[in-house]
Structure formats: structure tokens, C-alpha cells
């Protein structure tokens with residue numbers, strides 16, 4: 001069977017380029033359509049990304065020769081879909097939230113499913129916000145989403161914020177094992193690549209930490225509740241707990257978001273030994289289905305006192321695993337740990353590809 005042809009909206013950006021790199025040898029998907037702003041439209045992809053981030057890696061092969069389309073021209077993507085060049089799109093657009101919201105909906109209305117990294121639709125009630133290991137069942141809302149809007153083939157699925165899996169995956173492993181969490185305090189140390197291209201000025205970043213990332217603390221506190229939410233006839237109803245307080249900081253690291261967590265269990269409290277066992281043995285549907293982008297172990301446990309670290313741990317298992325260490329009791333709550341994951345892979349393009357693999361196995365692209 002041939003590969004499924006896919007398109008990338010925002011293909012020239014930080015996340016878009018990561019999609020191109022990760023899909024280069026993907027067994028199921030092949031990039032046949034790239035789109036970005038009118039500034040890049042009309043250029044060969046190789047030319048449009050020249051001088052940006054890691055163009056050498058992303059410009060090998062046929063993708064470099066693709067002509068970049070204007071992502072605002074949905075009809076051109078729909079025509080590509082009809083010719084068999086674009087069965088669905090990954091959206092890595094960075095524009096106004098309202099613009100992205102209506103543009104992604106226009107794609108879905110034109111019959112093109114959208115797997116999005118943008119935040120625009122994260123709080124749309126019937127749009128699932130997927131971390132494939134945590135809430136794959138939320139994809140079951142797609143038929144309702146289609147029915148409500150009169151879409152036949154199109155739909156929208158989103159990924160949460162890029163730092164969330166660093167603490168959500170261990171948090172969910174504990175919840176799944178029967179240890180509900182009541183309160184959680186998280187301090188994130190977020191890489192500069194999370195700010196997109198061209199990112200934060202080097203003079204602000206070198207020898208410095210910026211204790212503010214616009215909108216990030218709200219996302220870090222609220223998005224986990226939708227991910228842990230329940231499906232209803234109207235949409236996804238968010239969970240009431242855990243209550244989360246977040247401090248989000250930009251640090252001079254190229255890739256890899258770190259999360260320092262203190263949490264309080266709502267009921268029974270597992271021992272430290274039990275917690276380590278739960279995290280190290282955690283697997284979920286992507287591992288059962290052996291999806292190509294899935295890490296063998298979603299959580300890698302490190303016992304060294306000084307791990308995880310971005311340089312040594314962000315690329316663990318295709319940069320798709322969350323590395324957890326420093327598991328210890330907490331003086332104020334019950335448990336402390338440090339989680340780390342790659343923000344543009346697990347937290348963006350790799351997570352989007354894993355979601356698409358999950359949706360393919362559920363038959364949503366036919």
C-alpha cells in the first residue's frame with residue numbers, strides 16, 4: 001500500500017521544519033504539500049527556509065523542490081486533496097488566534113482533516129486535545145464534531161501546549177494506577193525553540209532567565225483538565241482536579257522543556273518505590289498498537305541525582321519519551337520529581353505525528 005500524502009501548514013517555521021525532518025522516512029505518511037505565509041509562497045521550499053534553523057536537514061530529497069503555497073488559500077489545498085496529494089494537514093501556523101481558528105475550520109469544512117499544534121482550537125468544546133498515551137478515547141468525539149458542523153471528511157484535532165507532557169505523563173501514570181492527585185505545583189524551565197522563529201533575542205537570553213512567557217501559565221494550569229476530562233453529548237467536560245499552580249520561565253536552552261513538580265495525592269499515597277515502579281512500567285495504547293512514532297516506554301526513569309538534563313535526555317527514544325528523575329518525598333506536599341521532554345518533537349511535531357498515527361488506526365482518514 002502507498003503512503004498517505006500529507007500537507008504541512010506553517011511548513012517553514014520551527015515546528016513545520018521539525019515535521020519535515022521527522023516525516024522524511026515515515027512508513028505511513030509522505031509530505032507532498034507545503035504551505036506558509038504569502039512571504040514564502042511561490043518559492044521552492046529549499047529557498048523559503050534557506051538560512052533558517054536547520055535547513056540542511058530538512059531540504060534533502062523531493063520536499064526541497066516543493067513549491068510553497070499560501071496557507072490562506074484553502075481551495076488550493078482542497079484541489080491538492082482531489083489530485084491525491086494531500087489527505088490531511090498538520091497545522092503549525094503562527095498567526096492571530098482568531099485567524100487560525102477560522103482558517104483551520106475552513107480546511108475541515110473543505111474536507112481536509114487538521115492535526116494542529118496551534119492553541120486556537122484547544123478550548124473548542126468538541127475538539128479533542130490529544131496526548132496519545134493519555135486520552136486517545138477523546139478522538140471518539142470526531143463524529144459528533146463532524147455532525148454538529150456538517151463536515152463530512154474534515155475534522156480538527158489539537159495537541160496541547162509543548163511543556164505539558166513533561167508533567168502530565170507521569171501525573172497520568174499515577175492517576176491510572178489509582179492514585180488521584182489533588183494539587184500540583186509546577187515550575188517549568190522552557191527552551192528558546194518554544195518561542196518559534198526567530199525566537200527570543202540572544203541578548204535577552206544569554207546569561208539570563210526570563211520569568212514570564214505570555215499565556216503559558218494559564219495553559220499549563222488549564223489544559224491538563226481538558227485532557228483528563230470526560231466525553232459528554234456536547235463535548236469534553238473538563239476535570240475538576242488536580243488544581244495546578246504554574247511558574248513558567250524561559251531559559252537559555254536550545255531544545256527541551258523541564259518541569260519541576262511538587263504534588264499532593266487526593267486519597268491513598270503510594271510509596272516512593274511504588275511510584276518508581278508505576279512510572280517505569282507505564283505504557284498505553286500507542287505502545288500496544290506499536291505506532292511508528294511511539295516511544296517503547298513513554299516514561300524513562302533516571303536514578304542519577306543530577307538527571308534529567310536537556311542535553312543528555314531530550315532525545316531519548318526518538319525524542320518522544322519523557323525522562324523523569326529526582327523522585328523524592330516533599331516537605332509540603334507528598335511527592336517531588338523533575339520531568340523533561342523535547343518541546344518541538346514530543347511537544348509539537350512528533351506528538352502531532354503520533355496523534356495522526358492513532359487517528360489512522362482508528363480509520364479517520366478514509
Ligand code: NAP
Pocket residue numbers: 009010011012013014015016035036037038039040041070071072091092093094095117118119161162193194195196197198343344347348
Ligand atoms: P514559527 O517558527 O514562527 O512558524 C510560523 C509558521 O507560520 C511559518 O511557517 C510562517 O510562514 C507561518 N505564518 C506566519 N504568518 C502567516 C500568515 N499570515 N499566513 C500563513 N502562514 C503564516 O512558529 P512555531 O514555533 O513553528 O510554532 C507554530 C505553531 O505551533 C504555533 O501555533 C505555536 O504556538 C505552536 N507550537 C510551537 C511549539 C514550539 O516548541 N515551537 C510547540 C508546540 C506548539 P513564513 O515562514 O512564511 O512566515
